[in-house]
Amino acid sequence: MKIFVCVKQVPDTETKITPKGDGTFIETNSIKWIMNPYDEFAVEQALLVKAANAGSTVTVVRVGGVKDTEALRTALAMGADDSILVEAEDNLDSYMTAKALKGAIEKSGNSPDLILAGKQAIDDDCSQVPQLLAQMMNLPSVSVVVGFEQNGDTLTLKREVEGGAIEVYEVNKPCVVACNKGLNTPRYASLPGIMKAKRKPLEKYSLADVGVTAEDQRLKYSEFKLPEEKPPGKKFDALEEDKQASIVKEVVGLLRTEAKVI
């Protein structure tokens, strides 16, 4: 089986985020990059499927800046066979990213039997790329997957929906599966794995190589800013009974005029 895993490199969850001066993105100079945590479930699932299907290979694909290749190297150290990097800005929109992934998978010369991805990236939280990619490649897709079973060419996938209910899908390969937390427990990269990773192939393509042009841009970022700091809460002392009526009046008034929630 040819298994592809799409990964994104995102700022470490402990990073202090600072918007860029011109508002087009965030400052990336001092960021510690990690593999998007949901993508770790995708890499783990790929390695489990590989182990169950002799002769399989796992290729990780990433679209993004070249400065730091943490996400790809982590996937290789966990056990993926090779990797492709499509060199691009770190804030491509979902459409361009999906198109670049499609182009990279096609350019690799291997026809995918299975494409895995995280259900969303924890930086922009778009939750769009796996579905866009499936649509572009004319493949079925299931997202928010928490259960994965393979019977020959058929996959039985469990999908989490609102309210904690589970939907069960039967899908034929090839398909796109977007993974959620709970699907598996991602392994640590072992020391020998880390040592081997540096000798594994890393193919580099440009956006032009994979057929993406400026006209593919669907979204333009204009103003990255931090959410406004919440003002401290107000306290009302309603212990004295004779004051309660007036306090209720005051609170309702503030909810209406200041908080504007009623």
Added chain:
Amino acid sequence: MLNFELSQEQLEIYNEALKFSKNEIAPKASEFDEKAEMPFEIFKKAWELGFYNTCIPTEFGGSGLTTLDSVLISEAFAYSCMGMNTSIMANDLALLPIVIGGSEEQKKKYLTPFTEEFKVASFCLTEPESGSDAASIKTTLKEKDDHFLLNGNKMWITNAGYADLYVVYATVDPQLGHSGITACVLEKGAEGIEVGLPEKKMGHCSSDTRALTFNNVKVPKENIIGGVGQGWKLAMKTLDHSRPLVASSAVGGAQAAFDHALKYANERKQFGKPLAKHQAIQFMLADMGIKVENARNLVHKAAWLLDQGKRNTKIASFAKAYSADICMEVATDAVQIYGGYGYSKEYPVEKIMRDAKLIQIYEGTSQIQKLVIARELNSSI
């Protein structure tokens, strides 16, 4: 040429070890400290990932790590529990004499099994009456026919209750002083090894510490490491390797205490503003930051020198003495910044302060390090 950046691979080793440390060690550190038990499940997991026995060369199945690689792992593990890291490091301390002075057959026989399955080792030097004055050991190796007989008592032996292998220092003749000291290797179950009860300690409770007694233990001649009378030199060379490792454990502990204190100082408000906005606390935090950074740089230099094949005795002792002392200071200041909460077992800095104390004591007290340093300094004149 001077470069303070770790290589990409070293960064990955450190990050992965830290991830393991934060996810697997940290959540269990307090529990195993309280129970005073070794967390074998965690140790086995770390072993499976290759984070154990970092001193074993590749030809005997090891990962072939540099000393700098191994201090990065040690720092990352100690960040979550210095006690667990003591037990992990004790394996290296015991195996290093074999790596440094063992014959090819000894290396194959004793090192390779540690790469094939999870095993525990003990380094046995200290005795009830011989601590800093290590050359005064009284445990004896007496030649008898085709073997030696080992007799004596050892004290404060890490991993002793679970060891598959012991590296024991003894003397063939106490009159000979340094030149009588001889190292030998014993395997679990050798007749005449008596293992004491676990010691009740202030800290490092998740590492097993016991006394050992040897009663006429038969030691085949091929179990002598590096030749009769070579033990002292071997022990000194071993310490050159292990000091950066122990020092990095102190750096990990100090970094953890500092990180906790810095975070807490920014959250906790007194007199209407966070502690971190009070100059008295700012000075403490600044000093803690300076100390941790200095200690780490010394440790990395001590490890780097060894990796370059250069003599590191002075810098390794700088690193060990300084890191252990600042770990204690930083941990004490972290408890101070936490105030009453810092004294409570509900918060993490109390354990770090208890654990920090031992690093000033074991593997050469801070005072012994300073004697080593003075000897190195004076011999250069």
